[in-house]
Amino acid sequence: MLPYAFDLRKFIEHLNWNNELHTIAVPVALTLELARITERVSKAHGPALRFSALQPAALPILTNLFGSPRRAAWALGAADEDLSLLTERLILLLQEESGSAAQRLEKLCSAIKPALVPPCWQEMAAELTELPFLQSWPDDGGSYLTLPLVVTRHPESGAINWGIYRVQRSSDGSLLIHWKEGSGAGAHARAWQERGAPMPVAIVLGAPPALLWAAAAPLPAGVDEAAFVGLLAGEALPLSRCVTLDLLVPAVAEVVLEGYVLPGEVGREGPFGNHSGSYAPAALVPRLHLSALHRRRDACCPATVVGPPPMEDCYLAALTPQLFLPLLRIDCPEVVALSMPLEGIFHGCALVAAAVDRNGAELLQRLRTTDLLLRSRLLILFGPEVNVHDYAAAFWRALNAVDPQRDLTILPGMGLNIDASRPLSRPLSPDPQIVTQVAARAREYGLPASWFIDSN
Secondary structure, three states, rough: EEEEEEEHHHHHHHHHHHEEEEEEOEEEOOOHHHHHHHHHHHHOOOEEEEEEOOOOOOOOEEEEEOHHHHHHHHHHHHHHHHOHHHHHHHHHHOOOOOHHHHHHHHHHHHHHOOEEEEOOOOEOOOOHHHHHOOOOOOOOOEEEEOOEEEEEEEOOOEEEEEEEEEEEEOOOOOOOEEEOOOOOHHHHHHHHHHOOEEEEEEEEEEOOHHHHHHOOOOOOOOOOOOHHHHHOOOOEEEEEEOOOOOEEEOOOOOEEEEEEEEEEEEEEEEEOOOOOOEEEOOOOEEEEEEEEEEEEEOOOOOOOOOOOOOOHHHHHHHHHHHHHHHHHHOOOOOEEEEEEOHHHHOEEEEEEOOOOOOOOHHHHHHHHOOOOOOOOOOEEOOOOOOOOHHHHHHHHHHHOOOHHHHHHHEEOOEEEEEEEEEHHHHHHHHOOHHHHHHHHHHHHHHHOOOHHOOOO
């Protein structure tokens, strides 16, 4: 893993060096205008953006940092889009352990101890008004920090969760954090609530790129995301202690907010326009009471704009099947290939090719128990002969090989399973002699010979 995966500033330097960063120095409004620019640049497969003259005045914003396959791979320290070196390292490490994929990964990550170093982010105290809260869509319920790394700790086990949860600035100036009940932070919040004690929360802006990816990846509940990044890199991520909390945060962070969530205290957050193409409804979520706010002297703040794909979250999500296929094969060794289309973002859709003996219902059930595929709204199982990366061919196969009465299973509250793994009864295949004859006579027909090379 190359060093720019551990440090946002080195990542930015790498973007600059490769002509992948464009600075917009003219005034741009934080309300709607910045998001519209980012959305159009992202859909045009354009560069990362730096906005240096925000209205109202705020710290510079970086958007679309990971908005291409190449930049997303750079976030994990890869030299290009090929993640094979990271995947091979993970396979070798997993082979040294026994048990399920989750058990092996938990054991490996538990051996990665934090590397405590002095912080970069304590250069100066800061005010909330300096931070660039962004409104992306007209009916959003307010302005947001859209790429914050939220750090929480379980009150009993001490387990740490690193998650990306949107943070809204409410009308009274306080902060509202939206995490779901089933998330890592949600589980920690329930435990603190049961104890009737304030829950310490740190919010990091400008976290290491690899940690931002890991915070959104479907890792097992017992795996520390920072330790997992260290496992891939072969060295621990440098961390520093918070000023007012018993929490560790990345030493190279740009901005660190510290505070507490009080039991039962909530505020109204949302609506919020998201990747589904519609607004998530308003909800009551925890309110954060700030206890400290520090930043680097020349800090800049990453943000993301979510909406209908393709957007940059799609490209980060696309890294997941490449790296997590070895984990899936431990629990389901029949699996040959895995594809998760961009439109599914992190959990929406998965196509799996596997060697299935009879019918795939039992394997689909096992796939649904894995952390990777548990939340898939659509899970389709194919035979090993199907190229699940060719979406047109996979879609055609599913349409023609599936009996809706037999092969579709609706899982209430979870999603839809489709078993398209049964082989076609009498698959079409051209006569081999005619294939050779026609290819040999291509010039006689006055047609390019390349047209008659069968790639199937």
